[in-house]
Amino acid sequence: MADITKRSDDYSRWYQDVIAAGELAENSPVRGCMVIRPNGYAIWENIQRTLDDKFKELGHVNAYFPLLIPKSFLAKEAQHVDGFAKECAIVTHHRLKQTTIDGKITLIPDPESKLEEEYIIRPTSETVIWDQYRKWIQSYRDLPLLINQWANVMRWEMRTRMFLRTTEFLWQEGHTAHATAKEGREETLQMLEVYRWFAEDILAMPVITGAKTANERFAGAVETFSIEAMMQDNKALQAATSHDLGQNFAKAFDVKFQDAEGKVEHVWATSWGMSTRIIGALIMTHSDDDGLILPPRIAGTKAVIIPIWRSDEEMEQVIPAAEKIAAELRPIIGPVHVDKRDKMRPGWKYAEWERKGVPVRLEIGPRDLAGQQVMMAARHDRNKQAVGFTQLATAVPAELDRIQQDLYDRALQRRKEATVQLETWEEFTKLFKGDGGFALCHWCGDGDCEEAIQEKTKVTIRNIPFDRDETEGKCIHCGKSSIGRVLFSQGY
RNA sequence: CGGGGCGUAGCGCAGCCCGGUUAGCGCGCCUGCUUCGGGAGCAGGAGGUCGGGAGUUCGAAUCUCCCCGCCCCGACCA
Numbered sequence: 001m002a003d004i005t006k007r008s009d010d011y012s013r014w015y016q017d018v019i020a021a022g023e024l025a026e027n028s029p030v031r032g033c034m035v036i037r038p039n040g041y042a043i044w045e046n047i048q049r050t051l052d053d054k055f056k057e058l059g060h061v062n063a064y065f066p067l068l069i070p071k072s073f074l075a076k077e078a079q080h081v082d083g084f085a086k087e088c089a090i091v092t093h094h095r096l097k098q099t100t101i102d103g104k105i106t107l108i109p110d111p112e113s114k115l116e117e118e119y120i121i122r123p124t125s126e127t128v129i130w131d132q133y134r135k136w137i138q139s140y141r142d143l144p145l146l147i148n149q150w151a152n153v154m155r156w157e158m159r160t161r162m163f164l165r166t167t168e169f170l171w172q173e174g175h176t177a178h179a180t181a182k183e184g185r186e187e188t189l190q191m192l193e194v195y196r197w198f199a200e201d202i203l204a205m206p207v208i209t210g211a212k213t214a215n216e217r218f219a220g221a222v223e224t225f226s227i228e229a230m231m232q233d234n235k236a237l238q239a240a241t242s243h244d245l246g247q248n249f250a251k252a253f254d255v256k257f258q259d260a261e262g263k264v265e266h267v268w269a270t271s272w273g274m275s276t277r278i279i280g281a282l283i284m285t286h287s288d289d290d291g292l293i294l295p296p297r298i299a300g301t302k303a304v305i306i307p308i309w310r311s312d313e314e315m316e317q318v319i320p321a322a323e324k325i326a327a328e329l330r331p332i333i334g335p336v337h338v339d340k341r342d343k344m345r346p347g348w349k350y351a352e353w354e355r356k357g358v359p360v361r362l363e364i365g366p367r368d369l370a371g372q373q374v375m376m377a378a379r380h381d382r383n384k385q386a387v388g389f390t391q392l393a394t395a396v397p398a399e400l401d402r403i404q405q406d407l408y409d410r411a412l413q414r415r416k417e418a419t420v421q422l423e424t425w426e427e428f429t430k431l432f433k434g435d436g437g438f439a440l441c442h443w444c445g446d447g448d449c450e451e452a453i454q455e456k457t458k459v460t461i462r463n464i465p466f467d468r469d470e471t472e473g474k475c476i477h478c479g480k481s482s483i484g485r486v487l488f489s490q491g492y
Numbered sequence: 493c494g495g496g497g498c499g500u501a502g503c504g505c506a507g508c509c510c511g512g513u514u515a516g517c518g519c520g521c522c523u524g525c526u527u528c529g530g531g532a533g534c535a536g537g538a539g540g541u542c543g544g545g546a547g548u549u550c551g552a553a554u555c556u557c558c559c560c561g562c563c564c565c566g567a568c569c570a
Contacts, residue, residue, distance in 0.1 A: 003504090012564075020503095027562080087569075158493080158568055165569070218570095226570095238570060277570060310528055347530035365529055375529085492570085 004355075006289045011233045012161075018283055019162050021355040022292035032160040032167030036276070039356060040163075042300030043279055044170065048150060050202055050298075051172060051274065054194055060146040060174060065128045067152070068119040073127035077252040083219020084123045087156040091119040121154045126220065126245075126271060129175045130253035137177060137267060140259045144187070145177040163280030164237075164492055171275035177267040179259065181246065184268035185223075188244040191272040192225045195240035203278070204295040204408035205229050205285045206415055207239055208438075208487055210463030215447045218271075222246035228462040228487065230415040231284040234436040236462045236489035239281050242272035280492075286380070286407050292357030293380050295407050296333075296400040303329065303396060304358045305338045305374075308346045308365030322364050325374065325392060333397055354379060359403050360396065362387075378403055421469075421485065428476050428488075432457050438489050440468070442482035444475035453477050453488075462487045 004021055005013040019025055024040030027033075036044065052062070068091060075081050095113035099106060122128070129147070137145060150172050160166050174191060178184040192209060199205045207227035217224040221243040229239045250256070250266035258264050286293040296302055307322040309315040319340055326336040337358075339349050346363065353361055363375040368386075376395065377384040380403055387395045418437035422428050431439055443450065443461065453476075454460050463486070470484040 010564090016563085031561080155569075157570095159566095169570085171570090241570075273570085275570065306529095308529055345528050345530085345532065347528090347532085349531090351531045363529070367529070 004289060004291055007232060014289070015280075015284060016162065018287050018291050022357055024279070024283075024292070025162050027162075030167070032157060034162055034166050034168075036170075039300070040279065043282070043294070043298060044276060046298050046300060047274075047278065048172070051194070051198060052148075052150075054198070055148050055172075055174065058146075058190065058194070060148045060176075062149060063147050064149055064151070065122075065125050065132070067122055069122050069125075069128050071118045071120055073131060074120060076127065077220045077248060079248070080126065080220035080252075084155075088123055089121040089154050089156055091115065091121065122151070123153055123155045124271075124273075125149065125151070125153075125173055126175065126249055127253070130249045130255060130269070133175075133177055133267075134253050134255045137255055137257050140179050140257055143177055143179045143257060143267065144183065146174075146187075147176070148172055148174040161280070163276055163283070165277070169276045171273050173271060173273045176270045177250070177255065178269070179257065179267065181268050184246070184270050185244050188223070188225060188242045188270045188272070191270070192227065192240075192242040195227050195242065195272070195274060198274075199227055199229065199239050199278075200408065202295070202297045203282055203285070204297075204404055204411060205239065205281060206408065206412045208463065208465050210465040210468070210487065212241075212463055213447070213450060213461050213486075215450055216461065216463075218243045220245060220248050221271075222248065226463050228489075229281055229285060230411075230418060230438060230489075231281070231492070232414065233284070234418045234438075234489075235492055236438065236487075237277075237281045237284070237492040238462070239278055240272070240274040243270060245269035245271060285411050287357070288380075290351075291355035293407070294357040294359060296359045296404050299357065299359050301335050301337045301356075301358050302333045302400060303336045303360040303362055304353045305336065305362045305364060306346055306349050306353075307338065307340060308363060310366075314366050317369055318364060318366065321369055322362075325362065325364065325389070328392060329396055332393055333400060350377075360399055362396075380407060422476060423473075425476060428459075429457060432459050432490060436490050438462075438487055439476075440465075440485040441476035441488055442473035442484070443486045443488075444478055444480040444482050446475075446478070446480070449475065449478050449480075458490055459488050460491050462489050462491060 004017040007014045022039055023037050025034045025036045028035050074084065092115055093109035093113045094115060095110040096107040097110035099108050133145065136142060152168055152170050154168050157165050157167055176187050178187060196207055196209050199207045207229045209227050210225065212224040212226055218241065223244040225242045227239045228236050231237055247266040247268060249269050255267050256264050257267055283292065286295065305322045305326055307318040309318045322338045326338050329336050350361065357379060359379050361377045368374050372389045373386045375384060376387045376399060378399060415438065420437065421440045422431065428439060428441065431437065450461055465487055468484050468486065473482050475482050
């Protein structure tokens with residue numbers, strides 16, 4: 001295993017190294033697509049399970065809509081086309097044909113099989129879904145309609161990075177229909193709150209909730225909300241979005257319902273999503289120069305037990321003891337792995353499990369057995385202590401809780417240290433020429449001004465925080481009057 | 493798509509400028525012995541279309557041209 005590049009030497013190489021060393025994902029033969037390996041997919045499965053339970057708790061149900069979308073569907077909502085047309089993969093044929101070019105047998109699309117109407121591979125599913133919703137919704141009794149789907153989507157990106165931006169990615173997309181604008185807005189905000197809870201309580205990733213500016217809004221949305229997290233290089237990452245779609249899609253797809261008074265009206269819609277991108281955020285929030293660090297609540301393996309022995313006799317004592325501890329802990333903390341591999345020495349195993357981010361390691365050898373104890377080590381801060389057998393059932397879960405809290409606290413601390421309020425353009429440019437971070441500044445509200453800032457500095461408005469300071473001031477860039485501060489940062 | 497860097501064993505690299513034995517090193521892998529509480533030691537062994545194609549040459553990893561891929565920086569974006 002090659003060494004992991006230090007964060008301070010080259011942050012993007014560090015990121016790639018952590019993914020390789022943790023065996024999370026690899027590049028595929030297709031540019032921009034990735035193979036998610038079992039260690040990486042286990043994280044996604046836990047994300048799915050936790051979010052899915054929450055969605056269902058709130059009354060949503062899952063369904064599945066097709067990968068291919070008739071090209072004409074995308075064209076129905078003007079802003080939507082504008083947003084996605086330039087990054088769509090298109091299916092034009094349905095058959096291949098063998099042919100010989102320069103003496104080599106090769107395959108070409110059979111010209112005879114050209115499709116009448118071409119299909120696009122979904123970049124998101126609003127259009128297919130709303131085309132169906134038209135058939136399912138007639139009365140206010142059909143509302144609200146609360147559907148989620150787990151799927152893959154494709155956006156043909158120019159530049160890709162593992163998890164953060166891949167041509168194909170996995171996500172969930174919720175699509176709901178409501179009888180009133182108020183209900184639609186409430187759903188949008190409720191789901192944003194679900195994402196905030198998930199990021200902060202499960203992933204130990206502090207986020208800033210707020211509204212996107214008009215420029216940054218989802219194509220076809222009336223209002224877009226986001227949660228924004230800070231990575232260890234001080235850049236912002238949008239960790240999830242929730243959109244109030246108003247009646248835009250209902251109008252484009254003619255989805256109407258009759259209310260209790262007999263009045264016919266278009267329905268109100270929302271959509272919200274979190275993708276495999278969040279795994280990139282998770283990596284960049286917690287991991288260190290020795291590799292991946294996973295918060296206990298999302299880690300596939302909560303603890304790994306390393307039995308230590310020399311002779312066969314010792315092995316026969318130590319392994320059953322390790323198995324017994326694992327069996328005792330599993331009902332309390334979840335998956336526990338006993339690393340029984342022979343030939344590998346304990347130190348090697350420690351290093352390997354550290355690279356893979358397992359939160360807690362328990363070491364048990366002959367000396368521990370004699371003392372009826374194990375050594376318990378935390379991945380994130382190297383804290384190591386002896387724990388008596390009788391204490392395990394309380395000490396291990398307590399340690400996992402401590403780790404979860406510690407990871408959140410230290411991420412929050414980092415964000416606090418890299419968040420400032422700025423008043424002048426000089427301070428602003430100086431900050432983003434240097435270490436960067438989050439800057440809370442006044443902004444006039446003009447989209448052209450926002451674009452000008454981005455062109456000059458590559459800094460964007462991440463969102464307009466809900467809990468922002470609303471005292472009046474002067475726009476950081478143009479000096480015009482402003483009614484409150486917004487969150488500026490360089491973003492992923 | 494522009495600018496820069498890189499493609500040689502599973503991984504990391506040397507060799508290339510100045511063409512010439514059988515293409516080398518470290519890690520990993522296989523076998524054996526000794527080891528084993530923080531990445532073990534010794535011995536033996538397996539593993540290569542030198543990214544692909546064309547050309548120059550008696551001879552190409554090495555020189556020339558074209559192509560492909562990867563990484564970084566920009567334009568685009570979740």
